Amino acid sequence: MKTIIIGLDAFDPKFFEQLHSQGKTPHLSKYIQSNGYSRFKISNPPQSEVSWTSIATGQNPGGHGLFDFVHRNPKNYGIHVSLLPTKKSLVGLQFAPPHQAQTIFDYAVDHGYPATSLWWPATFPARLTSPVQTIPGLGTPDITGKLGLGTLYSVDELTERVPQKTQLERLSPTGQNGKFAGILRGPIRKKGNKTEETHLEFTLEFSDEKTAKFSLGNKVVLNLQVGEWSPVFETGFKMSMLISLKTVTRVILTQGKKNPQLYFLPLQIHPLSSAWPYGSPRNFIKNTWDQAGPFLTLGWPQDTTGLDEGIINDHQFLQLCDSILETREKVFTSQLQRFQKGILGIVFDTLDRVQHMFWRDRPEIIESWYLKLDALIGRIEQQIRASNHEDAQILILSDHGFANFDYKVNLNKWLFDEKFLSIQQHAATPGLDHADWTNTQAYAVGLNSLYLNKSGREGQGIVTPNEQQAVMEKITNQLLSWKGPDGKNVVSAVLTNQEAFEGPFSRLGPDLVIGYAPGYRASADTGIGKWNNEVIETNLDHWNADHCIDPEAVQGVLFRNRDLSKFPNPSYKDIPPMVVGTDLEPAKPPKDDDFTDEEREAVEERLKGLGYL
Numbered sequence: 001m002k003t004i005i006i007g008l009d010a011f012d013p014k015f016f017e018q019l020h021s022q023g024k025t026p027h028l029s030k031y032i033q034s035n036g037y038s039r040f041k042i043s044n045p046p047q048s049e050v051s052w053t054s055i056a057t058g059q060n061p062g063g064h065g066l067f068d069f070v071h072r073n074p075k076n077y078g079i080h081v082s083l084l085p086t087k088k089s090l091v092g093l094q095f096a097p098p099h100q101a102q103t104i105f106d107y108a109v110d111h112g113y114p115a116t117s118l119w120w121p122a123t124f125p126a127r128l129t130s131p132v133q134t135i136p137g138l139g140t141p142d143i144t145g146k147l148g149l150g151t152l153y154s155v156d157e158l159t160e161r162v163p164q165k166t167q168l169e170r171l172s173p174t175g176q177n178g179k180f181a182g183i184l185r186g187p188i189r190k191k192g193n194k195t196e197e198t199h200l201e202f203t204l205e206f207s208d209e210k211t212a213k214f215s216l217g218n219k220v221v222l223n224l225q226v227g228e229w230s231p232v233f234e235t236g237f238k239m240s241m242l243i244s245l246k247t248v249t250r251v252i253l254t255q256g257k258k259n260p261q262l263y264f265l266p267l268q269i270h271p272l273s274s275a276w277p278y279g280s281p282r283n284f285i286k287n288t289w290d291q292a293g294p295f296l297t298l299g300w301p302q303d304t305t306g307l308d309e310g311i312i313n314d315h316q317f318l319q320l321c322d323s324i325l326e327t328r329e330k331v332f333t334s335q336l337q338r339f340q341k342g343i344l345g346i347v348f349d350t351l352d353r354v355q356h357m358f359w360r361d362r363p364e365i366i367e368s369w370y371l372k373l374d375a376l377i378g379r380i381e382q383q384i385r386a387s388n389h390e391d392a393q394i395l396i397l398s399d400h401g402f403a404n405f406d407y408k409v410n411l412n413k414w415l416f417d418e419k420f421l422s423i424q425q426h427a428a429t430p431g432l433d434h435a436d437w438t439n440t441q442a443y444a445v446g447l448n449s450l451y452l453n454k455s456g457r458e459g460q461g462i463v464t465p466n467e468q469q470a471v472m473e474k475i476t477n478q479l480l481s482w483k484g485p486d487g488k489n490v491v492s493a494v495l496t497n498q499e500a501f502e503g504p505f506s507r508l509g510p511d512l513v514i515g516y517a518p519g520y521r522a523s524a525d526t527g528i529g530k531w532n533n534e535v536i537e538t539n540l541d542h543w544n545a546d547h548c549i550d551p552e553a554v555q556g557v558l559f560r561n562r563d564l565s566k567f568p569n570p571s572y573k574d575i576p577p578m579v580v581g582t583d584l585e586p587a588k589p590p591k592d593d594d595f596t597d598e599e600r601e602a603v604e605e606r607l608k609g610l611g612y613l
Contacts, residue, residue: 001108001111001113001341001342001343001579001580001581002340002341002342002389002391002392002393003342003343003344003392003393003394003395003578003579004336004339004343004344004345004384004389004392004393004394004395005343005344005345005346005395005396005397005579006345006346006348006377006380006394006395006396006397007052007055007120007345007346007347007348007349007396007397007398007399008348008351008373008396008397008398008557009048009052009347009348009349009350009351009352009398009399010048010349010351010352010355010398010399010400010401010402010547011351011370011373011397011398011401011556011557012355012398012401012402012554012557013039013040013401013555013556013557014401015366015367015370015401015402016028016370016557019367019370019371019374020032024367024370024371024374025370025371025374026374026378027374027375027377027378027381028374028377028396028559031396031559031560031561034561034563035563035564035565036559036560036561036562036563036564037557037558037559037560037564038557038558038564038567038568038569038570039555039556039557039558040397040398040555040556040557040558040570040571040572041551041555041556041569041570041571041572042054042399042400042551042554042555042556042571042572043055043060043061043399043551043572044060044061044448044495044500044513044515044551045067045068045447045448045449045513045515045548045551046399046400046547046548046549046551046554047068047069047400047447047448047547047548048121048138048349048352048399048400049066049069049082049083049098049121049122049138049139050066050067050068051399051400051556051572052120052121052122052137052138052347052399053066053098053099053101053121053122054572055397055399055572055575056103056104056105056120056575057099057101057102057103057104057576057584057586058104058572058573058574058575058576058577058583058584059101059503059584059586059587060500060501060502060503060572061500061501061503061505061506061509062500062501062502062503062504062505062506062509062586063101063502063503063504063505063586063587064099064101064503064505064586064587065098065099065100065101065505065508065587065590066082066083066098066099066122067082067446067449067501067505067508067509067510068082068445068446068447068448068449068510069081069082069083069446069447069527069607069610069612069613070082070445070446070447070449070527070528070607070613071085071445071446071508072445072446072451072529074451074454074457074458074459074461075458075459076459077432077433077435077437077443077458077459077529078598078600078603079445079528079529079600079603080598080603081147081603081606081607082098083098083121083122083124083138083139083147083299084098084124084139084141084145084147084606085098086598094276095124095125095141095145095276096125097125097127098122098124098139099122099587100587100588101584101586101587102584102585102587103117103132103584104343104345104575104576104579104580104584105117105132105134105343105345106130106132107576107580107582107584108132108342108343108580109130109131109132109342111580113341113342113343114131114133114340114341114342114343115131115132115133115342115343115344115345116132116133116134116335116339116342116343116344116345117132117133117134117135117345117346118134118135118137118328118331118332118335118345118346118347119135119136119137119328119346119347119348119349120134120136120137120345120346120347121137121138121139121299121347121349122137122138122139123136123137123139124136124137124139124140124141124276124278124299125276125277125278126277126278126279126280127277127280128277128280128281130280131281132280133280133281133284134279134280134284135271135279135285135288135331136278136279136299137299137347137349138299138300138349139299140269140278140297140298140299141269141276141298141299141606142266142267142268142269142298142609143186143187143245143247143267143268143269143275144187144267145606146266146605146606146608146609147298147299147300147606147607147608147609147610148265148266148268148298148299148300148301148609149165149166149167149266149305149608149609150166150167150263150264150265150266150303150305150306150311151166151167151168151169151184151185151263151264151266152166152167152168152169152254152261152262152263152264152311153169153170153171153182153261153262153263153264154168154169154170154171154259154260154261155170155171155172155173155180155259155260155261156259161309161310163309163310163311164309165305165309165608165609166305166306166309166311169182169183169185170182171204171260171261171262174203176205178205178206178207178212178257179203179204179205179206180203180204180205180260181201181202181203181204182201182202182203182204182262183199183200183201183202184199184200184201184202184216184235184264184267185197185198185199186198186199186200186237186245186247186267187237187239187245187267187275189237189238189239189240190240198237198238198239199237200216200217200235200237201216201217202214202215202216202217203215204224204253204260204262206256206257206260208257209226209256209257209258210225210226210227210253210256210257211223211224211225211226212224212253212257212260214230214251214262216235217235217236219235220233220234220235222251224251224252224253225253226253226254226255226256227252227253227254227315227316228252228253228319229250229251229252229316229319229320229323230250230251230252231250231294232248232249232250232293232294232295232296233248233249233250233294234246234247234248234270234294235247235248235249236273244273245270245273245275246270246272246273247267247268247269247270247273248267248268248269248270248294248296248297249264249265249266249267249268249296250264250265250296250320251263251264251265252312252316254311254312254316263306263311263312265296265298265301265303265306266298266609268296268297268298268301269297269298270297271285271286271289271293271297272285272286272289278297288331288334288335291334292327292330292331292334293327293331295324295327295328295331296324296327298609300353300609300610300611301320301324302317302320302321302324302349302350302353302354303317303320304317304353304356304357304543304611305608305609305611307357307542308357308541308542308543308611314357314358314362314365317357318354318365321350321353321354324350325348325350325372325376328346328348329348329376329379329380331346332346332380333380333383336380336383336384336387336389337383337387339387339389339392343579343580348373348376350369351369351370351373353611354366354369355369355402355545356543356544356545356546356611357542357543357544357545358544358545359402359404359544359545360404360405360406360544360545361544377396381394393560393561393562393578393579394559394560394561395558395559395560395575395578395579396557396558396559396560397556397557397558397559397575398556398557399556400547400551400554400555400556401547401553401554401555401556401557402545402546402547402554403518403519403545403546403547403549403553403554404518404519404544404545405519405520405521405539405543405544405545405546406486406519406520406538406539406544407484407485407486407490407519407520407521407536407537407538407539408521408522408523408524408536408537408538408539409490409516409520409521409522409523409526409535409536410523410525410526410531410532410534410535410536410537411444411450411514411522411523411526411531412430412432412443412444412525412526412529412530412531413430413531413532413533413534413535414482414535415442415443415444416430416531417535418478420440420441420442420471420475421435421440421441421442421443422435422436422439422440423435423436424436429530430530430531430532430533431529431530431531432445432529432530433529433600437453437458437459437460437461437462438460438462439462440453440462441453441462441463441471442463442471442475442511443529444514444522444526444529445527445528445529446510446522446526446527447521447522447526447527447548447612447613448510448513448514448515448516448522448548449509449510449512449513449514450475450510450511450512450513450514451510451511451512452468452471452472452511454468454511468511472496472511472512475494475512476494476512479491479494479514480492480494484519484520484536485536485538486519488517488519489517490516490517490520490536491514491515491516491517491520491550492515492516492517492518492549492550492552492553493515493550493552494512494513494514494515495512495513495515496511496512496513497509497510497511497512497513500513503586504586504587504588504589504590505586505587505589505590508590515549515550515551515552515553516548516549516550517549517550517553518549518550518553520536520549521546521548521549522548523537524612524613527607527612527613528600528603528604528607528613543611546612548612558570560578
């Protein structure tokens with residue numbers, strides 16, 4: 001067994017094939033000439049955390065248990081983050097692994113081969129008993145346990161373009177010309193029977209309009225230029241007399257001396273000083289950090305929220321993306337030099353973030369990134385040859401493609417208008433926390449999930465077994481005939497639970513999986529069980545493209561340095577047979593009380609850092 005897996009998140013077949021026809025992708029086009037390329041059938045729904053887990057396990061969501069970014073508890077209609085489920089422990093609330101299914105990496109180590117997984121989604125927290133070498137990807141939180149929001153420091157209170165998610169703090173003049181001070185807020189610590197916020201003081205001292213010295217605490221001193229990111233740097237917060245919690249971040253001056261603004265990326269887990277198991281094993285993380293670090297650890301380090309809210313500009317966002325790609329290539333190259341057998345896998349996810357922000361309006365940026373990734377593959381292939389790994393199987397694949405996101409769909413508002421959902425009289429805001437469950441047949445939580453309010457399953461369910469089929473058929477028929485403002489279908493496919501899923505987790509999945517047509521996607525409000533007065537809103541956000549739609553419209557790609565004749569229509573189900581020579585078993589059936597419910601407000605705060613919601 002000797003396989004190298006290179007994940008290119010969101011690499012779209014249509015866009016690639018157009019560039020190939022123009023002769024612009026010399027390294028990847030070679031796979032077409034040797035019958036080593038195919039479009040790739042992805043999971044349903046086509047969400048990154050679902051799809052990459054399906055690729056790693058060969059299972060659909062019914063076999064591994066990840067159905068959507070947001071899951072619901074039918075007993076009380078509460079929600080939780082699928083990538084960051086929680087459980088109670090002796091030391092309080094802790095994160096639990098998002099799934100227990102066997103992966104190709106697990107299979108390899110169980111059969112005596114080494115395995116390394118770099119930035120694969122849904123691998124946080126680390127399974128400390130597993131010998132798989134792991135750096136976690138999408139789903140890794142910041143030091144507060146959230147999915148990550150930056151902080152903007154400004155001298156003046158913002159009156160225009162006030163951000164909705166980004167945290168705002170005061171940057172105070174000190175009385176000296178060109179010198180300002182602020183407070184960086186850290187994690188909460190216990191002090192006796194009470195809790196208090198930790199913090200560090202920092203200063204910003206300008207030498208001219210665009211240059212300043214940044215000093216944080218007693219250890220960090222950086223020279224900053226307006227519009228340029230600082231390096232990744234470490235700092236620490238004192239949690240007790242003996243314990244200091246380290247963190248990593250980057251800062252950028254977005255405005256100069258006359259009206260300074262300073263922006264911090266989210267405070268992120270330090271791999272060697274984490275309150276939760278970050279990666280495994282510890283010596284692997286330490287060696288990687290020492291030899292190829294430092295690097296950002298947040299599962300979504302490309303700051304799409306900062307760009308969407310106008311805190312950073314296009315150029316600054318792309319600078320950040322370039323540096324993330326460069327660092328991951330450095331780490332991967334260092335692992336290639338040590339690789340002898342087994343599985344070495346990595347997910348390069350930055351193209352996904354770039355396409356979310358530029359797909360519709362700036363195709364030249366998208367093309368430049370496809371060419372950038374083609375060149376990356378060329379460098380990796382050169383390294384493979386230099387390291388005498390030409391006998392290795394190489395798989396290059398994506399978890400989905402991409403499409404325009406022109407309209408936001410408030411599915412719960414549609415259900416309300418069509419009399420499938422009711423709310424209590426005098427409810428202050430529309431949302432499932434104000435639903436009248438005694439008159440509600442269906443509701444939506446997540447980006448592709450619709451649930452019936454089933455009697456015997458939901459806490460206040462009313463749809464009896466004899467009624468369920470008729471209700472689903474009625475909803476399906478009305479969804480498929482729904483036309484949007486452009487006169488086109490809003491929804492192109494609706495699958496029942498039985499049609500979409502198989503495996504022991506299927507009973508926990510949605511009753512209907514909604515495949516939106518290209519141009520449409522569920523709104524962020526739909527994801528958390530809310531809505532507003534409009535059924536369909538025009539999307540005016542910088543985030544102007546997406547993939548959480550009908551999977552047939554956003555297929556992935558597969559490149560292989562072996563003939564694909566034996567896999568004429570490859571899908572995620574074929575990856576384990578290609579890599580380890582056999583299918584893998586689904587996870588064991590779950591218990592109903594595996595995870596702990598949290599307050600809806602806390603879950604919504606955790607989700608804010610995820611661009612989809």
